[in-house]
Amino acid sequence: MTGLSVGPFYWLVVTSTQADSDIYAWPPKLLPAGHLIQNLRDLQARIGLLRVLGNSLLLAGLQTVGALVIALLAGYAFAKFRFRGRSLIFALLLSTLVVPDQVTLVPLFQMMMRFHLIDSYASIVLPGLCVPFAIFLMRQALSSLPDELLDAARVDGAGELRVLVSVVVPVMRPVLAALSVFLFLGSWNQFVWPLITLRNPQHYTLPVALATLHGVESNTDYGAIVAGTALSTVPMMILFLVLQRQFIAGLLAGATKG
Template identity: 80%
Template sequence: MTRVLRLRGLPLTLLLAALTGLSVAPFYWLIVSATQENSDIFAWPPKLVPGGHLGENLSTLQDKVGLVRVLGNSLAIAGLQTLGALVIALLAGYAFAKFRFRGRTVLFALLLSTLVVPDQVMLVPLFQMMMDFRLLDSYQAIVLPGLCVPFAIFLMRQALSGLPDELLDAARVDGAGELRVLWSVVIPVMRPVLAALSVFLFLGSWNQFVWPLIALRNPDMQTLPVALATLHGMKTSTDYGAILAGTAVSALPMMVLFLVLQRQFISGLLAGATKG
C-alpha cells in the first residue's frame, strides 16, 4: 500500500521539482553571470559554470559607484525605516484593537482607504512637502515617509484583535502600565507576526527606487538600486558583469534576513491565515 501511494504521488513530486527548478534557475543564472565578463554572459550556448571574474566585477562596481558606500546607505535606510515602521504599526494596531475611543471606526476606515492610493500619485505632494521642510537631499526625506505603513498597521490590528483581553487585564491588575503590558505581554505573543512584517517592510524599503532617485541628488547618498541604475547611463559600454554582481549583492541582505527569521516568518503567515 505504501509503495502504491508513493507511485501515485510521483507525478506531483516531479511537477513540484520542475517548478522549483524554474524558480531557482533565474537566481542561479544571476550568480553565474556575476562571476563572468560581458562576452561570456551573452555567449551561446550559455555558460552555466561560474567564472573567475567576480572579484573584478566587484572592483569595477566599487570604482564606478562606491559599492561599500551605497550598500551601507541602503542598509541604514532600510533598517531605520523597518524599525520605525514596526514600532508605529505595533502602537497604532494596539490602539485600534484594544482601545475604545470616539472616531476609531472612522479613523480606521480612512487608514484603509489610503491602501487604494498608488504611490506614484503621492510623489508630487511628497516632494513639495519635503522641499517645504528643507529635507530634500537628506536621509530623513527617505526614512520619514516610510514610517507609517497602512498595511502594517492593518496587519497588526488584525493580529492583536485575536489577543484575549483577559491576558492584558491580568497584567494591568498586577500593576503593569500600558507600555509594560505592551513590552512584556503583547510583543512576546506577537513575535511571529512582527518577524513576518519586518521581512515585508525591509523588502519594500530595500527595493525603493523612484523616491530615492527623486529626493537624493548627492551621489554619495545614493542607495544601491539607484546606483546600479546609473551604470546604464554611462557613456561607455554597459558592464553587465558589474551590474549583475551588484544585483547579486543586493539580494544577500534579504536572504540573510529571511534565513534568520524563517521560522517566525512562516509562523506569522500561518497565524495570519487563521485569523477570521
C-alpha cells in the first residue's frame, strides 16, 4: 500500500527532472535526470514562475487566515450563545454543503461584476472566506468545551474577545491546525473560479498559469508542466510538516468526540 501511495509522487518528481524526449522514452527512465533547473527556467520565462507562485501563496494564505477567523467566530457563536433563529440559521448553513460549486459560479460571477471586482485578488479571496464545513467543524469542536471554563474567565473580568483569544484559541489549537491544512489545500488547488474571474496574466495563480502551457501536442512542454506541478506540492508539504503534530491531534480529537 505504501508503494501505491508513494509511486505516483516518485514518478512526478522523476519526470520533473527530465526533458520531453526522456518523458516519451521507452522503456521509461526510472531515475532522476538533470533537466529540472532548465524546466524551471522555462517556466519562469513562459509564465513568470516566481510571480504566479507568489500570487498563489498570497491568495491561499489570505483565504486560509480569513476563513479560520470567520469559522472560529461563527462556530463560537453557534456553540456558546443562545439567540433567536440560531437552529434555523445553522440548518440553512449546513444546507449549502449539498449545493455543488458549479451551481454558484454564474450568480457569483454576476455579483463580482456588479461590485467591479472581476480580475482582482478580492474576487478570489472574498468568496472563500465563509466555508460552511469549517464553521460546522468549529461549532462541533466548541460544543464540547465546558461552559465552566468560559464562565471562570468571565468572572475574572475577561470580555468575550479576551475569552476567545486567551481561552478558546489555545484549547482549539489542534482543531485550528487541522482545519488550516484543509483550507489551505482547497484554496491552493482552486482552478475553475480563478480561471473564470482572472483575466490579466499578472494575476494568475499557479494552477491557472500551468494550464496556459497546454497547447497542441507538438507544442506542449510536458517537462515544464510536470516540474511546475511538482513544485506546487512543496508549500502543502511544508505546511503539513510544520503543523503535523497538531494536525494529527486535531484529527484524533475530532474522532473521539461523541
